[in-house]
Amino acid sequence: MIINSPFKARWVWYCLLCVLLWGPYTIVAKLGSREIPATTMQFLFTIGSLPVGLALLAVRKFKLEKDGKGIFHATFTGFLSGIGGMGLFAAYGSGGNTAVITTASSLYPMVTVVLAVLILRERLTWIQVVGLAFATAAFVLFSL
Amino acid sequence: MHIPPWFWYVAVVLIFWGGCGIFQKLATNRISAESSLIWLIVGFVLLEPLVYPGRALLHYSKQNIMWGLLSGALSNLGAWGLYAAMKSGGKASIVAPFCALYPLVVVVLAPILLHESITKLQGLGVICGLVAVVLLSV
Numbered sequence: 001m002i003i004n005s006p007f008k009a010r011w012v013w014y015c016l017l018c019v020l021l022w023g024p025y026t027i028v029a030k031l032g033s034r035e036i037p038a039t040t041m042q043f044l045f046t047i048g049s050l051p052v053g054l055a056l057l058a059v060r061k062f063k064l065e066k067d068g069k070g071i072f073h074a075t076f077t078g079f080l081s082g083i084g085g086m087g088l089f090a091a092y093g094s095g096g097n098t099a100v101i102t103t104a105s106s107l108y109p110m111v112t113v114v115l116a117v118l119i120l121r122e123r124l125t126w127i128q129v130v131g132l133a134f135a136t137a138a139f140v141l142f143s144l
Numbered sequence: 145m146h147i148p149p150w151f152w153y154v155a156v157v158l159i160f161w162g163g164c165g166i167f168q169k170l171a172t173n174r175i176s177a178e179s180s181l182i183w184l185i186v187g188f189v190l191l192e193p194l195v196y197p198g199r200a201l202l203h204y205s206k207q208n209i210m211w212g213l214l215s216g217a218l219s220n221l222g223a224w225g226l227y228a229a230m231k232s233g234g235k236a237s238i239v240a241p242f243c244a245l246y247p248l249v250v251v252v253l254a255p256i257l258l259h260e261s262i263t264k265l266q267g268l269g270v271i272c273g274l275v276a277v278v279l280l281s282v
Contacts, residue, residue: 009233009234010232011229011233012234014225014228014234015226015234015242015243017221017222018222018223018225018243018246019222019246020249021219021221021222021225022218022222022246023246023247023250023252023253024218024249025219026247026250027250027253027257028212028214028215029212029215031208032211032212034208035204035208036208036212037197039194039195040197040200040201040204041212042188042195043195043196043197043201044213045188045212045213045215045219046185048213048214048216048217048218048220049216049217049219049220050185050189052216052220052221053181053185053186053220056181060179064179064183065174065175065179067174067175069170069174070171070173070175070179070180071171073171074168074172074175074179074181074182074183074184074186074187075183075184075186077167077171077180077183077184078184078185078189078190079187080160080163080167081160081184082188083191084157084164086156087155087156087160088154090156091153091154094150095149095150096148096149096150097262098250098254098258098260099250099251099254099262099266100150100262100266100269101150102246102250103247103251103269103270103273103274104151104158104273105154105157105158105161106246106273106277107158107273107276107277107280108158108164109162109165109277109281110158110276110280111158111159111161111162111163112162112163112165112280113280114162115163116165116166116169120166120169127282128279128280128282131275131276131277131279131280132280133276134272134279135276135280137276138273139269140269141266141268141269141272142148142151142266144265
């Protein structure tokens, strides 16, 4: 019997890369936030993001789609994400436990799920309902 | 019930990043995920005048400034990895929950690099949180 190893698939390596970059991202965010205020951390974060944006542009040979609404929504996502990022830097700067803050802040899909129901009229799946219950349990445990 | 100070900051993260999910979806309905990441960085740039620290930046240690810069690079490279995973054949229903497990890396690294430990209750909360984030990302 031949069993295909999941590690032969390229996307698995990209996923691992993502996880292995986002973990250290939160560690360095915590280290910087111990001295630097949240707004300045966000300023530096953006400067650090620029080489990645330029590299992505170069990979795409400086060609981007010209859909106005798509561009507006994506840019607005960055604007909102930046404000949220400042919240994260402030949380790290407040001296709380890094693993707890990181886990709590990673639960933002629960807000997306609720907003998707309210704004996009999507229906909750039973898996999402169970997910929301676990998220609530996590917050209760963090506050005990 | 004791609400720690960090909770209110995390509430800001949840509200704004939660909102991001909606606009990200609306964006990727019309443009590619890679383009969306580029425009997302443009959105970060729009915030820059509001958070420009001026000469105060000179007062911070070079090391901490480097951590701040590195946080931006790592976060966006990670996002690129996520989009690349989907582009190279990974199903969103598997890729998104997989990548949402990044707090696990922090749970492992924080005691080693930051000399932090978590209580049993917090550990249980982390487990519940990880289960939740995987279920919510499916």
